[in-house]
Amino acid sequence: MRATIAIMQRELLSMFCTPIGYVVIAGFLLILGVLVILTEGFEPGQPATLRNAFGLMPFILAFVVPAIAMRTLSEEYRNGTIEGMMTAPISDAQLVLGKFLGSAAFYAVMLATSLIYPILMQVYGSPDWGAVFSTYVGLMLIGLFFLAVSIFTSSFSSNQIIAWITASVLLASFAVGGFLLVRHVGGFWRQLIQRANVMGRFEEAALGLFTTGSLVCFGALAGLFLFLTIKVVESRRWR
Amino acid sequence: MxxxxxxxxxxxxxxxxxxxxxxxxxxxxxxxxxxxxxxxxxxxxxxxxxxxxxxxxxxxxxxxxxxxxxxxxxxxxxxxxxxxxxxxxxxxxxxxxxxxxxxxxxxxxxxxxxxxxxxxxxxxxxxxxxxxxxxxxxxxxxxxxxxxxxxxxxxxxxxxxxxxxxxxxxxxxxxxxxxxxxxxxxxxxxxxxxxxxxxxxxxxxxxxxxxxxxxxxxxxRRGDGAVHAEVRAPVEEALSAVRELANGAKVTAEAADGWTRLRVESTSDLREPIFRLSTQRGWTLRELRRDAGSLEDFFVRIVADAQLQAQQ
Incomplete structure (x- = not known):
C-alpha cells in the first residue's frame, strides 16, 4: 500500500516538475474555452447551463487524457527506470495501480481548473448546482476509464507519441462509435452497445441523472483495462 | 549466499x-x-x-x-x-x-x-x-x-x-x-x-x-610465467647450471656484450635459487625479474579459444 501511494505521489509530482503537466492543462483550458465561446449563447431568460460545451467534453478528453497517461509506462521503458521498478519488492499490480492513481489525481486537478465556468455562471446567474455536480462526477468517471485505456496503450510502447495516438484513436472511436454502430446492428449487439455507450452514460450524468449502472459500467471498463495493463507489464518479463 | x-x-x-x-x-x-x-x-x-x-x-x-x-x-x-x-x-x-x-x-x-x-x-x-x-x-x-x-x-x-x-x-x-x-x-x-x-x-x-x-x-593455470636473469658468466656454464635448477622447464640463454641473458619459462618463482646460484659461483647479477603473466592475456586467450571451439 505504501509503495502504491509512493508511486502515485511521484507520478503526480513529476507532472508538475516537468512542463508536460502545465502544457496539458493549458491545452485543455484553451480547447474548452474556445468551445464555450462557440457553443454557448448566454441570453437573459435562458437557463444558465454549459450543457452544449460540456456535452462535447468527452471528445476533448479523448485527446487530452492520453496526453496525461502516455508517459506513465512508456517513459519508464525508455529511460530504463522500469528495471529499477521491476526489481524493487513491489508487484506489477502495485506499479500499475500507483501509476493509475497518480494520473487520476492529476486528472482531478486538471478538471478542477474548469470549475471557473460554473463559478462565472454563479457570478452572472444561478446555475443548477446539482447538475453541475453530477456532470463533474460523470467527467471523473469517464476520465478514469479513459486513463485506464491510455495506461494500457502506454504499456505497449516505449514511444510516448505512439501511446498517445493509439489511445486517442481508440477513445475517439469509442466515443463516436456508439452512435454510429448502434444504427447498423440489432439484437444482442445493439443492446450491448447501448449499455456500454460511454457518451450516452455521460449525457445522462450531464442531465443530473446519475445511475449505479454508469458507475458499474465505467468502473468495470477501467478495471478491465487496468487488469490488461498489469498482464502486459508482466508479460514483458518473459520476453 | x-x-x-x-x-x-x-x-x-x-x-x-x-x-x-x-x-x-x-x-x-x-x-x-x-x-x-x-x-x-x-x-x-x-x-x-x-x-x-x-x-x-x-x-x-x-x-x-x-x-x-x-x-x-x-x-x-x-x-x-x-x-x-x-x-x-x-x-x-x-x-x-x-x-x-x-x-x-x-x-x-x-x-x-x-x-x-x-x-x-x-x-x-x-x-x-x-x-x-x-x-x-x-x-x-x-x-x-x-x-x-x-x-x-x-x-x-x-x-x-x-x-x-x-x-x-x-x-x-x-x-x-x-x-x-x-x-x-x-x-x-x-x-x-x-x-x-x-x-x-x-x-x-x-x-x-x-x-x-x-x-x-x-x-x-595460464602456465606461461617466466623468470628473466642477466649474469656475467659464460653462456654454456650458466645455461647448464640454471637448467638443473629449473627442473625441466624450458631455459634459453643468449650472450650480449659479455653478459648472459637467461629466460626460464616456469610458473614457479625461481628468483631466489638463481640468486643463490650466482653468489655461489661468483657471478655478477645485473637483473632478476619475474613475469607473472597478466590475467589479461589469459582472458583474451580463453575468449579466443572459446570462439575457436564455437567455430568448429
Missing part, C-alpha cells in the same frame, strides 16, 4: 545464457567477467528477478528467484547497467521514493538516506536535481539506491562504466569496503577492474562459463 544451477536463458533460438552454474559464499566479492554480449547482464537480470530463466534455478540469499521473488528483491541491492534514475527528481527525493518502495518506515528511511549519502559521497549534491548531475554522480546515486536498505547481497552491473579514473578508483575502494557487510557480485568487461576488486572471478563467454577461480589460480 548465491547459488546458480544449470541456468539457461534463450531469446528465441539464441542462447544468451547456456547452462551456467556457480556459487558465491557469504561475504565474498565475485567478479563476473566476459566480453560484451557474453551474457553477464542476462544472468544478473535473472538473479535480480527482472526476468525469469528458461531453465535451471537460482537462489539468492536463500530464496528462489522465481517462486520467492519478493524475498529475493528485498534482500538484494541492484545497480543496473543503465542507472534507473528519474531526472526530474532531486537526489534526496529519489532516495526517499526508493525507500518507500522498499517499505522502510519514515524514521528508518531518513537514517538510511543519511548513511548512504555519507558512504557514496553525495553530500554536496543531495538537494540537486538528478538531471544536473554528472555521469559519475549519477552512478553514485544508483549505488546509494542499491545500498539504501542495507541488503545482504549487492549486484552491480558494470559499476564503473563511464567514470573518470579518479572516480573509478573511488568506486573500487568503496566496493571493497562493502564486502565487510555484503556479498557482492559485479560484472565487467574490463579485466584490471575485476582483478583489483574481486576475490574470485567467473569468466563467461557466449553464455557459457569458461573459467572460474581466484586471480592467482587463474594466473597459474
Amino acid at each position: 548465491i547459488e546458480v544451477r544449470n541456468l539457461c536463458k534463450h531469446y528465441g533460438a539464441r542462447k544468451a545464457v547456456d547452462d551456467i552454474s556457480f556459487t558465491v559464499n557469504d561475504g565474498e566479492i565475485v567478479g563476473f567477467l566476459g566480453p560484451n554480449g557474453a551474457g553477464k547482464t542476462t544472468t544478473i537480470r535473472i538473479l535480480t528477478c527482472y526476468h525469469p530463466a528458461t531453465s535451471g534455478s537460482a537462489r539468492v540469499a536463500g530464496f528462489d528467484v522465481l517462486s520467492q521473488s519478493m524475498q529475493v528483491r528485498r534482500n538484494v541491492g541492484y545497480l543496473p547497467e543503465t542507472v534507473p534514475l528519474y531526472p526530474e527528481m532531486r537526489v534526496r527525493e529519489f532516495l526517499r521514493f526508493r525507500g518507500k518502495l522498499r517499505g522502510l518506515s519514515r524514521a528508518d528511511r531518513e537514517s538510511c538516506i543519511a548513511r548512504v549519502v555519507e558512504r557514496c559521497w553525495l553530500r554536496e549534491v543531495v538537494d540537486r536535481p538528478i538531471s544536473q548531475l554528472s555521469k559519475g554522480y549519477r552512478q553514485r546515486v544508483g549505488l546509494a539506491d542499491a545500498l539504501l536498505h542495507n541488503p545482504r547481497v549487492l549486484i552491480l552491473d558494470e559499476p564503473t562504466v563511464g567514470l573518470d579514473p579518479t572516480q573509478i578508483r573511488e568506486t573500487r575502494s568503496l566496493i571493497r569496503e562493502l564486502t565487510r557487510d555484503h556479498t557482492v557480485i559485479l560484472s565487467s568487461h574490463i579485466l584490471p577492474e575485476v582483478e583489483a576488486t574481486c576475490g574470485r572471478i567467473v569468466i563467461i563467454n557466449r553464455g557459457r562459463l569458461v573459467a572460474s577461480g581466484t586471480p592467482q589460480e587463474l594466473r597459474s
Whole structure:
C-alpha cells in the first residue's frame, strides 16, 4: 500500500516538475474555452447551463487524457527506470495501480481548473448546482476509464507519441462509435452497445441523472483495462 | 549466499545464457567477467528477478528467484547497467521514493538516506536535481539506491562504466569496503577492474562459463610465467647450471656484450635459487625479474579459444 501511494505521489509530482503537466492543462483550458465561446449563447431568460460545451467534453478528453497517461509506462521503458521498478519488492499490480492513481489525481486537478465556468455562471446567474455536480462526477468517471485505456496503450510502447495516438484513436472511436454502430446492428449487439455507450452514460450524468449502472459500467471498463495493463507489464518479463 | 544451477536463458533460438552454474559464499566479492554480449547482464537480470530463466534455478540469499521473488528483491541491492534514475527528481527525493518502495518506515528511511549519502559521497549534491548531475554522480546515486536498505547481497552491473579514473578508483575502494557487510557480485568487461576488486572471478563467454577461480589460480593455470636473469658468466656454464635448477622447464640463454641473458619459462618463482646460484659461483647479477603473466592475456586467450571451439 505504501509503495502504491509512493508511486502515485511521484507520478503526480513529476507532472508538475516537468512542463508536460502545465502544457496539458493549458491545452485543455484553451480547447474548452474556445468551445464555450462557440457553443454557448448566454441570453437573459435562458437557463444558465454549459450543457452544449460540456456535452462535447468527452471528445476533448479523448485527446487530452492520453496526453496525461502516455508517459506513465512508456517513459519508464525508455529511460530504463522500469528495471529499477521491476526489481524493487513491489508487484506489477502495485506499479500499475500507483501509476493509475497518480494520473487520476492529476486528472482531478486538471478538471478542477474548469470549475471557473460554473463559478462565472454563479457570478452572472444561478446555475443548477446539482447538475453541475453530477456532470463533474460523470467527467471523473469517464476520465478514469479513459486513463485506464491510455495506461494500457502506454504499456505497449516505449514511444510516448505512439501511446498517445493509439489511445486517442481508440477513445475517439469509442466515443463516436456508439452512435454510429448502434444504427447498423440489432439484437444482442445493439443492446450491448447501448449499455456500454460511454457518451450516452455521460449525457445522462450531464442531465443530473446519475445511475449505479454508469458507475458499474465505467468502473468495470477501467478495471478491465487496468487488469490488461498489469498482464502486459508482466508479460514483458518473459520476453 | 548465491547459488546458480544449470541456468539457461534463450531469446528465441539464441542462447544468451547456456547452462551456467556457480556459487558465491557469504561475504565474498565475485567478479563476473566476459566480453560484451557474453551474457553477464542476462544472468544478473535473472538473479535480480527482472526476468525469469528458461531453465535451471537460482537462489539468492536463500530464496528462489522465481517462486520467492519478493524475498529475493528485498534482500538484494541492484545497480543496473543503465542507472534507473528519474531526472526530474532531486537526489534526496529519489532516495526517499526508493525507500518507500522498499517499505522502510519514515524514521528508518531518513537514517538510511543519511548513511548512504555519507558512504557514496553525495553530500554536496543531495538537494540537486538528478538531471544536473554528472555521469559519475549519477552512478553514485544508483549505488546509494542499491545500498539504501542495507541488503545482504549487492549486484552491480558494470559499476564503473563511464567514470573518470579518479572516480573509478573511488568506486573500487568503496566496493571493497562493502564486502565487510555484503556479498557482492559485479560484472565487467574490463579485466584490471575485476582483478583489483574481486576475490574470485567467473569468466563467461557466449553464455557459457569458461573459467572460474581466484586471480592467482587463474594466473597459474595460464602456465606461461617466466623468470628473466642477466649474469656475467659464460653462456654454456650458466645455461647448464640454471637448467638443473629449473627442473625441466624450458631455459634459453643468449650472450650480449659479455653478459648472459637467461629466460626460464616456469610458473614457479625461481628468483631466489638463481640468486643463490650466482653468489655461489661468483657471478655478477645485473637483473632478476619475474613475469607473472597478466590475467589479461589469459582472458583474451580463453575468449579466443572459446570462439575457436564455437567455430568448429
